[in-house]
Amino acid sequence: MNGGLEFGVLGPLSVATGGRRITVGGARQRTILALLLLAAGRIVSVDTMVEAVWQGDPPATARTQVAICIAALRKTFKAEGFGEDLISTAHPGYQLDPAGHEVDLLVATGLVHQGEQLVEQGATGAAAERYEQALRLWRGPVLAGVTGRRVEEEAERLEEWRLVLHDEAIALQLALGNHQELIGRLTALVREHPLRERTRHSLMLAQYRAGRRAEALETFRDGRQVLIEELGIEPGPALHELHDAVLRDDAALTLAVAQVAEELPEPTPAAPPELRVTPSDLPPNVPAFTGRGEEIAEFDAMLTERRDDEAPAIGFVTGVAGVGKTGLAVHWAHRAAKHFPDGRLFVDLCGHDEANEPVAAAEVLSRFLRSLGVPAEQIPPGLEERVSLYRSMLADRRLLVVLDNVRSVAQIRPLLPANGRCCVVVTSRDPMEQLMLRYGAVRVQLAVLPPPQAIELLARIVPAERIATDPEQSARLAELCDHLPLALRIAAARLASKPHWTVRHLVGRLADERRRLDELSQGESQVRAGFALSYRYLSFDAAQLYRRLALLPVPDFAVWVGAALLDCDQFEAERLVEHLVDVQLLEAVGSDATGQLRYRFQNLLRLFARERATQEEPEEQLAGARDRALRAWLTIAAQAHDQEMGGPYSVMHGDTPRYPVDPDLVADLLCCPLNWFEAERLGLVALVDQAAGLGEHELAWDLAGTAILLFDVRNYAEDWEFCCQRALTACRQAGNEVGASHMLSVLGASRIRVGSIEEGRRYLESALEIDERTRNVHCRAMTINHLARADRLQGHLSQAATRLREAAELYHRSGDRVGEAQTLGQLSLVALATGEVDEAVRLASRAVQAVGVTGETRTTAQATYWLGRAHAARGELQQAARDYERVLEIVRAKGDLLGTAHILLSQGELALEQGELPGARAKLLEALELGQGLGNWHVCGWSLLRLGGLERDAGDLATARHHYQQACELLTRADSLVMLQQAERALAELSRPAAAPAPQHSA
Structure with a gap:
């Protein structure tokens, strides 16, 4: 090929251009290039390259070294005039684009494909030539000198393919009558591969057709002896039949020779009959066909x-x-x-x-x-x-x-x-x-039917008025049938055959998961039997993974979950999961925010898999698999929390041992920890529920506490409440006081967060009672820190300061620098509320120092926010603006909506002080919109209070009054007494607008 590179893998690895050889240096580069060529046009993951180069024992810098090798290859090819697009980066690895270049393996594949087509067209001679051309591309053992188990396995496969091509080419040559010329070639192949019966069969046939009958029989006897000595088996039926045919000089063996020798045309098929029949073999059309x-x-x-x-x-x-x-x-x-x-x-x-x-x-x-x-x-x-x-x-x-x-x-x-x-x-x-x-x-x-079409199908089989009478239960029936046409037809047929049944009655029968497949597997049409046909063809490992995945109540999952269930590596788990997708037992649902492919069950298939699990595996094996998966989630969640918060702080952990997850995988998953949390959110909620139900109280409260970072930042208050309540119940039943205290503490924080301060206090006081009994320093620090926040919001500033100083000292003793920083930040807000501005700056600065100034963690954003508020109160407005801008960048990058609302409020206040009224209005309105979307009445009330002041100063008293009234209502609902007092004063002073004080920073 002119102008391109010529790659050779069918022999020693080679690269050339214009007949000139190009040297590829280093064993690692050669292994990686071999992998790219074997998968030319497809992506090769970095993990595959690491495994091939280091064969299960990679150094910590393996991924970096792979990148270095790729860069070196690109440099080599660029020096020859070929750009970096030859090897492109494509998640999760790299891809070699063969367009414009020649890869001997692809050339051979194309020639064989042409040969197959020519065979189908009856062009035997041309087909034989294509096979011979393909075979001539081999220059020796495939990729000789390149090491790595993956490469060596592919080399073995290609060597086996070469022998198959020899057999195919020889069969075509025999059909052309070239038996005499083939004997030498076949003799060498049989000597090299004495156990290949097809090759020996071709040699016997060539010898016989060449008039060497005795040699053909000797070839059989030699082969039989080798097979018996090496494998202890007799030759297969094909060799025996040919041996018997040679013994009796069967005319069928010489027929083809005679035809070729006389150059007769290939036999033509029997002529079609004179009568032209128009067949119509279709079965009856499908009754009540719907949708599609x-x-x-x-x-x-x-x-x-x-x-x-x-x-x-x-x-x-x-x-x-x-x-x-x-x-x-x-x-x-x-x-x-x-x-x-x-x-x-x-x-x-x-x-x-x-x-x-x-x-x-x-x-x-x-x-x-x-x-x-x-x-x-x-x-x-x-x-x-x-x-x-x-x-x-x-x-x-x-x-x-x-x-x-x-x-x-x-x-x-x-x-x-x-x-x-x-x-x-x-x-x-x-x-x-x-x-x-x-x-x-x-x-x-073909996917399941959309819900409206599923209900339509029911109504086409059951009298439509029975379906229309109870639309809610009809929708539930379709849902219980997974919107699967077969299940829907079975359910509808049962309703139609039992006119005294209501839709609600059948829903009640199907609602029990233990009976659902039984209900849908009666008569000739059986849902369970259909699933079983796919299941029975699975390999042992694929069937085991399929069963074990059903143990987890998650809506979807990534491949690493399968690896934990089987206690195997990622590559094997991915192979098995993709096979389950291929045979329609799982479905792929796209990629999550971390770039991981996600998969899910249909509900009926999950029930079938769960049945197989309980019938085919001992409970202790199933429990062990489930435990590994739950601990893998906990391992990754804990690392995500630590990475996001800047260390293993501001959260407590139980005694559950972690499951070791591949560090490179964790690094990929946690490029943005909150993205991983978001991808796994529904799964984490379901797993906390499952762990609590199974009595795994330590795991339940540990997982719930670790996931609170997501629930807090993304404002998933219902998830927060559910997980903590389930874990709290499990801990109380088990007498686990540390876990119960932690769940009570974070439940109190959750209620305070949404404005239910008195309810939050009750949780926190219960936690404090346990902390005093257990003398757990860390638990007590967290509990009184949350109580102090309630004090501050309700205006009990002296009590808040006392609690916070104790919490700061306890956090310091327990080594929780994030907790200490958060407490110092709360103290700075109390100092602002009491007019101690310099003290507020000092405390906020200590908070920043406690967490460090580098990194984009959530704690960095919080500490910088507190410092910005203190700078603004001291009149250092430019510095405050810089602090706020950094905070905004961090919280927006993390998708922290509530944090974004708070910083927008502070930026709006700062713009008011700087006289930038249009900018202030825009920031405050954006904060109000976010607060409304989050249902956070404190943020909404605060925003409206500041907007009211802005409209008052602009002379629009009617709008100002409306804003103040709304602020009073919302701040009352939020139980934010300090802010409520400001709103009430502002509303009362509207009659004296000239004397109204300038807006103040809230605490």
Whole structure:
């Protein structure tokens, strides 16, 4: 190829351009380049490269060293005039783009693909030449000298492929009559690979056709002896049959030789009968077919006119058992029947069938040929002859072929027409990528029905008024059926057969998860049986992972969860999870904010997997797997908290041991800790609930306490309340006083956060009673810190200061510098409220020093905020503005909505003091909008109080009065007494606007 690089992997690794060799230095670079070439055009993850280079024992700097190797390769190729886009960065690794370059492996693959097509077209000679060209690309052992288990495994696979290509090429050469020339080549191959029976078979046949009958028999005897000595087995039936045929000089062995020797044309298929039959094998259309408009439109696009010499249009329907693949195929086939005047063929290939094995192509062709009018006695006995006759009969026809319940592409390859005017619809649970790659099939991934269509399907089977009478229960029934068409039809049929049942009654029967599959698996149509057919083909590891994933009540999950359940590495877990997706037992739901792919169960499939788990694995194994997964969540959550807060502070932990998670994986997950928390939020809530229900009280309160960072920053007050209440109940039942105290303390903080200060106090006082009994310094520090915040908000400043000084000292003794900094910050706010501005600056400065000035942690933002307020109160407005701007950058980057609202309020106040009224109004209105969205009455009241002052100073007294009235109402609801007093004074002084004081900073 002119102008590009020439890469060689079919032999020692080589790189050249224009016939000149390019040196790639270093074993690591060569291993990484080999991986990129073996997957040319596809992404190779950094983890795969690390594993290949260091083979399970990587240094801490492994990922950095991989990046260095990639940079060196790019530099080498750039020096030859090829840009950095040759190797591009693509999450989660790198990708080599082969466009414009030559990779011998890709060339060989293309030649073999051409050969396969030529074989199908009957061009044996041209096909044989393509195979020989591919084989000539091998220059020796694949990637000789390149190390690494992954590379060596691929090299072994390619060496095996080379032997298969030899066998295919030799079979074609034998068909061409080149038996004499093949004997030497075959003898060497048999000597090198004495256990390959197909190669030995070809040698025997070549020897016999060359008139060397005795040598053919000797070749058999040698092979039999080797197989018995090496493996203790007899030769297979093919060798035995050929041996027997040679002994009796079977004429069938010489027939092909005679034909080639006389240069006779290849035999032509039997002529189609005179009578032109129009078959119509479709089963009856699906009753009450509902929805699928988009999918039908995709198939309708296949009806465009094509020429005979084009490939046939192929539609491929895939999806989980019971989703309606066959129904869609049959419905569309009836709908499109008028476009196929020459017939419609249909066959169930039993690819996933409980009672029958997959149907062989030869049997299907016999059936199709009879449907096309060929008398049984004229149907050829061999598969190839049947394929030839079948395609000849379809040559000038416009015909539809529906291949239902397919197991593999190999099963249907002989059934595909060669005529572009024909059309094929295939249904399968398997992904069958080759159907798209090689034949250009249009793939339709069939999902469950949308809720309105699910209810519509029920109403088409059950008298519609019964469904319409109770729309809420009808929607619930559809939900319990997972909106899965098969389950919906079964449920509807049960209702239709029992007119005395209400929809609510059936919902009640299905609501019990332990009985749901039983209810939907009665009669001939069974949801459970459909799932079981997919399950029984799983490998041991895939089935085990499928079962164990159902132990977790999470809505979705990432691959690392599977790794914890099986106690295996990420690569193996990803392989198994993706296989479960391929066979429609799991579904991929996209990527989360950390870049991790996420997967989920449909509910009925989760119930089936849970059944299999309890029936196939001992409880102690299931409990161990579940425990590893829960502890993996706790491990990552704790590290996320530490990273976000600047250290392992301001949170307490229980005695639950951590599950070791790969540090590189954790680093990837926690590029932004709050993103990971957000991705796992619903899962964390469900897992706290599960742990509490299982009596795992230590894990429940530890996980709940660690996740509070997310609930606080993103204002998930309901999640906060639920998790802490569930963990508190578990701790109380177990007599766990430390856990109970911590949950009571954070529950109190939660209630104060949303304005229920007195309720929060009750929780905190209960926690304080436990702290006094247990003498737990850290627990007491947290509890009295929260009580001090309640004091400050209600104007009890002296009591707040006393509590905060004690908390600061206790935090210091327990080594919690974040807790100490937060306490100092609260003290600075109290000092501001009492007019001690210099003391406020001093305390806020100590808070900043306690957490450090570097990093973009939440604690840094809080400490900087307190310092900014103190600077503003001392009149250092420019410094305060800089402090506030830094805080705003941090909280917005973290998605901290409440923190953003507070800093916008402070910026609005600062703009008021600087006389920048338009900027102040914009900041205050933005803070008000955020407060309304969060349901935080304190923020809303504070914003309206300041907006009221702004409108008063502008002379708009009516608007000012309205703002003050709203502020009083909201601050009363928030129990914020200090701010409420300011609002009431402002409202009372509206009659004396000239004497009104300037706005003050709130505490």
